[in-house]
Amino acid sequence: MVHNKISSPSFLEEVEAESGEKVRICYQCGKCSAGCPVGYAMDLLPNQVMRLVQLGLKDEVLSCATIWLCASCETCATRCPREIEIVKVMDVLRRRSSAEGYPSAVREVPIFVNSFIGNLKRFGRLYEAAFVGTYNILSGHLTKDFDKVPAMLSKHKLSLLPPRIKGISRIREIIKRVEEIEKK
Amino acid sequence: MARIGVFVCWCGSNIASTVDVKAVAKAAASFPGVAHATDYKYMCSDPGQNLIRETIESEHLTGLVVAACSPRMHEPTFRRLALETGMNPYLVEMANIREHCSWVHEDKGEATAKAIETVRMLVEKVKRNSPLEEIRVPVTKKALVIGGGVAGIQAGLDIVTAGIPVIMVERSPSIGGHMAQLDETFPTLDCSQCILTPKMVELSQHRLVTLHTFSEIDEVSGFVGNFKVKIRKKARTVDHDKCTGCGICMEKCPAKVSSEFDRGLSDRKAIYVPFPQAIPNKPVIDRSSCIWFTKGRCGVCKKLCPAEAIDFEEKDVIVEEQVGAIVVATGYDLIDRGLYGEYGHGKIKDVIDGLQFERMLSASGPTGGKIVRPSDGATPKTVVFVQCVGSRDDSKGIPYCSRICCMYTAKHAMLYKHRVKDGKAYIFYIDVRAGGKGYEEFVKRAVDEDRVVYLRGRVSRIFEKNGTVFVKGSDTLSGQQVEIRADLVVLATAVTSSHGSRELAQRLRIGFDQYGFFTEAHPKLRPVETTTPGIYLAGACQAPKDIPDTVSQASAAASKVIGLLSSDELIREPLVARVDEKVCIACFMCESTCPYGAIEHVTWKDPETRKEKEVARVNPGICEGCGACLPVCRPKALDLMGFSDEQIYGEINALSDLVKVIHDE
Known part of the structure; x- marks a missing residue:
């Protein structure tokens, strides 16, 4: 998956620096996705968004619908066993997506x-x-x-x-x- | 006049490639007091040792400096060699020119210069070394085992097999521990009770075993080979010498409280035996729930007891014992129910923990082995098992893996499917850790044969709506949210250290980590020893552990105890602190500083003035030679053998020229 797509090696660092959150410590337990009240409408679940950031798959993550559907309700952040403020990460991704001219996945x-x-x-x-x-x-x-x-x-x-x-x-x-x- | 021999080792190319060993030997030969200096490819090899042996004799050497590797590696080798030739082993010093020179420097010139200075220091030290004799301490051939679970039982049985008496102290009214609560054990599904109870009986009936149940450790003093232990035998309120175990009292007692052994799934009386196979199988009174003790009336048990064994006046008794070694086997606890509000543990009746499920499975448990919903007693058709409840959760302060849950959850799901044929079992997991003999096969069996559905994801919330329990989770493998209506939810709650473990560690003067688990002396090479000599660890008190690992560690700890207590005397290195009685002013600052309790108060008679005074004395059997007492000694009455002030200053002064050069630069 990583090999045949263009991954941006610095993307993880950039997102971490801008959000102040350590995305790399996410160990993919899926508790964020389990409790997300908007998860039913998302194309990627929150844990998948975190994974794509970890892998530097910038195009995939900045063009997904999830970052626009996230309601910033903080359920994920409250329950995250690694105490990552996922909402802050989502914020950064939305900003980047619009600043870099990715078409919004949600019209x-x-x-x-x-x-x-x-x-x-x-x-x-x-x-x-x-x-x-x-x-x-x-x-x-x-x-x-x-x-x-x-x-x-x-x-x-x-x-x-x-x-x-x-x-x-x-x-x-x-x-x-x-x-x-x-x-x- | 000192005649020191300096032997510079190449360590193959380990040293020789970065340090000019010939130059080191040549420089050493010119140091005052050095009678002979030479180099050799492998000093520790047979020819190398022969070279040293022959030189000691031919040159009439009075001391040795071996410039080679770390003293941790080969100091014992060369000290043994000295002893064989008749030289006191404490006249041998190692100059570490491998770890301190060749392995950490690149420039050969600088590394060589440093090696020369290192040798110079050690030559000055060894000139000031005095012959020391090993310390011999008599040994009490008796062992204390703290904790009567499977770890303590195994360690105790192994120790008595060697003919060494064992004193076992167990906090609860019966031995057996958590293993007695279990139904069947992974990965073989053999009955826990069937393999444990015979061991409990064997231990309790052994002529060399003294059992103190319902007892706790109050105080531990002394040192390896000679510990003094004060054991508090809590008042049982039932005289076990008179009690026949007939059980009338338990039948008639009107005070009911929830049973700890059944983890709240059943009630017990205030006068109780925790479980039918308990040892000793005689009751105790729990004074916090007994009506006599809380309200001052009742006394039904006393009236009915045909043996007149009830004694409301009984007090705690302190028993003193002397032992040579201690095995700590205090086991584990599970996290508090309140820790996971989002899972409703303790609030929703049909959400239980693994040990409660275990009691339910047990034929001698509260349901007689039937799996039922606690809320209505119906057979659950859908059971959801949740792993990592607390474990691997930084936000709950438990970042570690509890190690046993993956396996027992697979077992629970499997046993459920065996008993409820048309039932559905789901397991939420993050990773399945099945790294033991037959473990992976066991988990595969649960999936392949028993059709247990594994869902990869942590559960976010468990809640009750109109009498139905919902589990909201996810399956990250398919990228889907999952919601299951569960009849019963079983949480694999995290293993924590046993309550009171920190206090016990302080009493024993052993280390513990931030979670309250006791620390071993070395994680790989000394896994059952503590840093306090003579105290050993077995089982989950050191870290979460399953039964096979616990039993292995218990046997290992027992073999350490047997080894320690196999001789009549203990031999210790004489590198301990010593008091110059004449100088000591009896301020006992040393006593308050000593982490090992090695300082004693003694009366000393000055041989010259014949006057008596109180002075401090270092018990060489306890002293670990850490040197903490030295800097606090105001009159400088204390010195450390093998690392005396004179030796250390000799080493530093050897560098004075060098220090001057650096200073001038």
Whole structure:
């Protein structure tokens, strides 16, 4: 497996340095995968992601869906017998994947992120109704979560009017600065 | 006038390729006090030794420096050679020019210079050596065995076979240990009770064995060959001389508590015998649960006992024994039930540990050998076994492998399938470690013949939902999450050191690791000895171990004891500390520093002034020659034989020219 694929010899070290976690000490017991609540939807289980990082199989791991599906719930890290903060590793992998231009293995993730940031830029604080609308139209899941609208409205969890806040321009500045940092 | 002989060894090319041995010999010949210096290819060989022997005689040598390998390697060889020629062996010193020169340096010139200086130092030392005599200590031909499990029993039986009396101390009311709890043993599936109980009987009935059950070690003093041991015989509240073992008391006792022997799967009374085959088969009263002791009333047992054996007034008794050697065989415990919250151990009734399952399998156990769900008594149709519960888990503080679980889990699954033909057995594992004789075949048999399903992955969580137990795990080989509805879950919980092992180690002055397991003197070459002479280890108190390994180690420890106690006297190296009584001011700083308890208080009469005073004395039978007492001795009354101040300063002063050169540079 390792021989006929291009493995990046420094990938493990890079991920370890960036995450501050020792991925190499993972001994593949599988407890992370056993308890992962999103494991059913993943293409690779968490332990397999760790293994690919150990082997330096960068392309495989940075183009997998798992890193985008991970909910950062920390169940894996809480139970890991080697005390590896797997969530931090997942974070690094997501960053690397997007920075190096790997196409997202889950189509909805960039749509979600872009809708979210666009919404923030426009309103300065999340305007849920508009955000859900934009996401549903762009993703094609037109009626997604519509059934929950009446309940949320009645409990004042959802407002039909946009939020009004002062200093929207400063929020935009923050986002702009982050985007500039990311470009570097 | 000293006449020292210097013999420089080539060690083949080991030394000669990096050290100019001829130059070393030539330089040594010019040192003051050196009568003869030469080199030879292999000093330790027969011709080499003959060369030394002949030179001692022809040159009338008064001391030897052999410049060769480490003294750990060949010092005994050359000291023996000296003894044969009539020279005191402590007039021989080794200059280590192999490990300290040729093996660690590359530059031949520098290595040679260092070798010359090393020889120079040793020549100055040996000039100041005085002849020393071996220390002879009388030996008490009796052994103490602490712990009455299979390790202690085996060691005890082997020792008495050699005619040496054995005193066995066991903490619980019966000997037998964990092995008595087991049903069948891997990899042969022979009945544990059937092979253990005859040994228990044989030991307890042996004329050379004194058995102290329900007893603990209070204090250990003395040294190899002459240990003094205080044994606390805890109050049984039942006079075993009068008790006939009829059992009426146990039948009528109203106080019930959960049975330790059955690991909570059954109840026992406050007056109890742990199990039917117990030795001695007479009850003790557990005062923490007895109504008489907790509430001050009841006394049913006393009223009913036909032999009038119940004695509520009985107190602990301290028995003093003198022994020559000690075998520590205190076994192991399992991790606390609370350690694995995510597995529901101790909370979910149908989640049990391996020893509980073992009791269930046992024909003399609480279910009579029937496998049942503890919650409702039904026969479980799906049983999930989970390995590495605690073991190999850094986050729980147990990074080590418990070593026995892979095998007993395979056995459990196999025995379950034998008894519940239509049952399903799953085993979650990380690795299967089956590295013993017949072990791999045994595991294969479980898979191939008994259709046990092995799933490779650790379990994340075990939980109960509407009366059903769910096991959430994974199979990393197929890359799938696995969820099993289990009727019964058996956890292979990690082996830990026995409770109280650290305190016992401190009493015995033996080492223990961070997990409380006792440390052996050398992991490969001295696996059954401790660093304290005369104290040996057997079984799982040293590290997790299965029965075959435990029994092997127990026999090995016994043979060490028999070897030690086979002569009337012990011979020890005379490299011990000695007190100059005249100088000693009896401050006893040495006593508080000595890690071996070798310092004694004695009254000493000055031969000149005829005045008496209290002084410290080093017991040469105990002293290990570590030298810790020397720096704390304010009047400098202490010195270490073979490494006296005079010898050490002689060595350092030999380097004074060299030190000056370095300083000037």
